[in-house]
Amino acid sequence: GLILHLDAGNxxxxxxxxxxxxxxxxxxxxxxxxxxxxxxxxxxSDKGGIINFDGSNEKATSSSFVFPAQTxxxxxxxxxxxxxxxxxxxxxxxxxxxxxxxxxSPLRFMKVTPxxxxxxxxxxxxxxxxxxxxxxxxxxxxxxxxxxxxxxxxTDTRTSTQTMPTNPVGIAGDPARSTSENPAxxxxxxxxxxxxxxxxxxxxxxxxxxxxxx
Numbered sequence: 001g002l003i004l005h006l007d008a009g010n011x012x013x014x015x016x017x018x019x020x021x022x023x024x025x026x027x028x029x030x031x032x033x034x035x036x037x038x039x040x041x042x043x044x045s046d047k048g049g050i051i052n053f054d055g056s057n058e059k060a061t062s063s064s065f066v067f068p069a070q071t072x073x074x075x076x077x078x079x080x081x082x083x084x085x086x087x088x089x090x091x092x093x094x095x096x097x098x099x100x101x102x103x104x105s106p107l108r109f110m111k112v113t114p115x116x117x118x119x120x121x122x123x124x125x126x127x128x129x130x131x132x133x134x135x136x137x138x139x140x141x142x143x144x145x146x147x148x149x150x151x152x153x154x155t156d157t158r159t160s161t162q163t164m165p166t167n168p169v170g171i172a173g174d175p176a177r178s179t180s181e182n183p184a185x186x187x188x189x190x191x192x193x194x195x196x197x198x199x200x201x202x203x204x205x206x207x208x209x210x211x212x213x214x
Contacts (some may be wrong), residue, residue: 001032001077001090001122001193001194001195002027002191002192002193003027003029003068003192003193003194004024004025004027004029004065004190004191004192005025005026005027005189005190005191005192006024006025006026006030006187006189006190006191007026007049007188007189008023008043008048008049008050008051008187008189009047009048009049009050009188009189009212010026010049011028012024013026013132014043014049014051016043016045016049021034021035021038022034022035022049023060023120023171025065026163028177028199029064029065030064031062031064032062032063032064032065033060033061033065033171034058034060034061034062034063035051035058035059035060036057036058036061036173037056037057037058037059037061037182038053038058038060042054042058044186047134047188047212047213048188048212049185049188050083050186050187051173051186051188052185052186053171053173053182053183053184053185053186053187054088054184055088055093055182055183055185056179056182057173057178057179057182058172058173058182059170059171059173059174059175059182060170060171060172061168061169061170061171061175062168062169062175064168065169066166066167066168066209067097067110067164067166067167067168067169067192068166068173068194069164069165069166070141070163070164071163071197072144072161072162072163073143073144074141074143075140075141075142075143075194075195075196075200076140076141076192076193076194076195076196077138077139077140077141077191077192077193077195077196077197078096078112078138078139078140078191078192079136079137079138079189079190079192079193079197079202079205080096080136080137080138080187080189080190080192081134081135081136081187081188081189081190081213082095082134082135082137082185082186082187082188083132083133083134083135083185083186083210084129084130084131084132084135084141084183084184084185085116085131085132085184085185085186086131086132087184088183088184089114089131089184089185090114090143090181090183091113091114091115091128091185092113092114092115092118092179092181093113093114093173093181093182093183094111094112094113094169094170094172094173094174094180094182095111095113095114095137095171095172095183095185096111096112096169096190097109097110097111097112097118097167097169097170098110098111098167098168098169098170098172098173098175098176099174099180099181100174100176100177100180102165102167102168103167104196106121107120107121108120108121108164108165108167109167110164112131112137112139112181114128114129114131115127115128115129116128116129116148116156117139117146117148119122119141119146119158119162119164120199121162121186122160122161122162122164123146123158123159123160123162124158125139125146125147125148125155125156125157125158126156127148127150127155127156129150130150134188134213135150135151136149136150136151136152136205136206136209136210137149137150138150138152138197138205138206140196140197140202140203141196142196143196144159144160144161145157145158145159146158146159146160149199149202151194151210152199152202152203152206152207154199164198171187172185172187172192176190188212188213189209191205
């Protein structure tokens, strides 16, 4: 089911009036994220509520949420509503995931980037996401089959049986380094499931929130 749910437009997840430093998980798992080097002006009521990261050293990390270890038969779904600007976000910056915080020998990490999804070293799916526009990125692992979607339309598929240890997760930057692969990006909703959503479910989730970004 749903193991992480962050929504910048829900006051139970982020209270802009309190200028808080925490992005609260709306599930019962308490997988909260802490903002690092962000400022009070980084939140906006635009699109129902968004959080802006400037691409310098701003990010969010969690002491409780780690990406579960993966095998050739395990599954997950990552769903991100975000806006990547035309500049300030490198192709391989960390939108969601990690680069240096995972296993180092042999190297293992996973991350959603402005150029797709890296499941290192089990393969990379490439998609240069649309910039300067609010989009929904969905990455699905269903056993050994990987697929990516932009706005509920499938963009790439891959197959990998590579295992992956538990991985820390950063939002808008690597969780293990103070400044590393930090993109300029705006987020509104982040959701992670410990199962593979079907294409029908992905479309339903997209349609539920798409009106917020018109």
